[in-house]
Amino acid sequence: MPTYRYLGNSGLKISEITYGNWLTHGSQVENDVATACVHAALDAGITTFDTADVYANTKAEQVLGDALKGQRRESLEIFTKVYWPTGPAGPNDSGLSRKHVMESINASLTRLGTDYVDLYQAHRYDTETPLEETMQAFADIVRQGKALYIGVSEWTADQIRAGHALAKDLGFQLISSQPQYSMLWRVIEDEVVPTSQELGLSQIVWSPMAQGVLSGKYVPGQPLPAGSRATDDKGGARMIQRFMTDDVLARVQQLKPVADELDLSMAQLAIAWVLQNDNVAAALVGASRPEQVAENVKASGVTIPAELMARIDEILGDVVERDAARTAEGAPQQRPS
Numbered sequence: 001m002p003t004y005r006y007l008g009n010s011g012l013k014i015s016e017i018t019y020g021n022w023l024t025h026g027s028q029v030e031n032d033v034a035t036a037c038v039h040a041a042l043d044a045g046i047t048t049f050d051t052a053d054v055y056a057n058t059k060a061e062q063v064l065g066d067a068l069k070g071q072r073r074e075s076l077e078i079f080t081k082v083y084w085p086t087g088p089a090g091p092n093d094s095g096l097s098r099k100h101v102m103e104s105i106n107a108s109l110t111r112l113g114t115d116y117v118d119l120y121q122a123h124r125y126d127t128e129t130p131l132e133e134t135m136q137a138f139a140d141i142v143r144q145g146k147a148l149y150i151g152v153s154e155w156t157a158d159q160i161r162a163g164h165a166l167a168k169d170l171g172f173q174l175i176s177s178q179p180q181y182s183m184l185w186r187v188i189e190d191e192v193v194p195t196s197q198e199l200g201l202s203q204i205v206w207s208p209m210a211q212g213v214l215s216g217k218y219v220p221g222q223p224l225p226a227g228s229r230a231t232d233d234k235g236g237a238r239m240i241q242r243f244m245t246d247d248v249l250a251r252v253q254q255l256k257p258v259a260d261e262l263d264l265s266m267a268q269l270a271i272a273w274v275l276q277n278d279n280v281a282a283a284l285v286g287a288s289r290p291e292q293v294a295e296n297v298k299a300s301g302v303t304i305p306a307e308l309m310a311r312i313d314e315i316l317g318d319v320v321e322r323d324a325a326r327t328a329e330g331a332p333q334q335r336p337s
């Protein structure tokens with residue numbers, strides 16, 4: 001059973017292994033496999049599920065909602081997001097305007113088959129909408145009971161600070177940030193994490209396994225494993241490319257003895273690694289098969305001794321990305337259409 005952690009400075013507890021369905025549900029995997037993965041997560045004690053309206057252009061929310069049908073709602077924490085375009089991608093079909101936020105929450109709730117989400121997240125910062133307008137819309141959604149808590153994703157430290165202050169003025173709390181974070185991608189450590197600690201936000205981190213790369217299954221010079229994300233022509237292969245260099249893959253192979261020393265698989269080591277950071281409330285882990293869920297959940301509660309943390313740093317060396325500027329650089333400069 002996974003351990004629970006508080007989400008930010010709130011009373012909400014979430015499973016530190018959270019199940020996410022980007023690139024899988026409604027896309028890479030068939031619906032029966034998706035349902036089996038959700039049931040494997042529930043069987044393993046995972047109670048927290050993360051999705052977004054844009055995943056598989058709204059199909060992922062629908063698949064998750066269907067898979068969770070019949071479960072006791074109070075025993076689940078369901079998270080979704082708004083920002084990226086869905087539907088016909090008209091001028092108001094993306095971003096964080098009051099119009100798009102209000103319309104999107106209703107559509108997400110319908111697809112998820114629930115009256116409320118536990119966490120509603122701004123999937124990126126919208127440079128075209130006054131932040132006051134966005135935060136007022138979120139405040140109204142919280143008052144309407146359609147979302148219990150509000151979070152953001154891939155916002156810079158300054159954007160988090162500004163959003164947090166407005167939320168406080170409006171009488172609700174911004175409690176989470178959802179950034180990419182893994183042994184290979186540590187850009188949040190210098191700015192986003194200290195700011196979040198100061199303000200009472202947690203990180204719920206995506207791609208803790210670098211999309212499967214840190215499981216060690218991609219061996220330099222060898223064929224790609226059948227059915228893996230790197231072979232997924234519906235989007236996965238393109239997304240994982242940033243990590244698929246011989247240098248990265250060769251260094252990842254050298255992590256195997258570290259995992260062995262802890263009696264962990266490499267996938268478990270990667271997930272446990274992000275959970276060593278106190279500001280991380282959950283590792284958002286994806287899966288294309290139920291067996292992966294059962295394996296991954298065992299990363300919960302593991303302590304990695306300091307000398308092994310240092311050895312991981314030595315092995316990975318300069319393939320680790322640490323530049324705090326990458327958060328802003330990776331964000332859209334204008335609303336996508």
Ligand code: NDP
Binds near residue numbers: 213
């Ligand atoms: P991971 O780094 O956990 O990668 C998951 C993928 O790795 C699986 O789909 C599977 O792919 C492979 N895998 C999983 N377990 C194992 C295992 N034990 N052994 C070998 N391979 C394994 O995270 P994701 O990139 O999937 O992201 C997780 C979640 O984070 C998303 O679902 C979403 O909720 C969130 N996210 C948020 C973003 C944001 O902008 N806010 C952006 C991206 C993700 P396969 O078997 O096909 O190789």
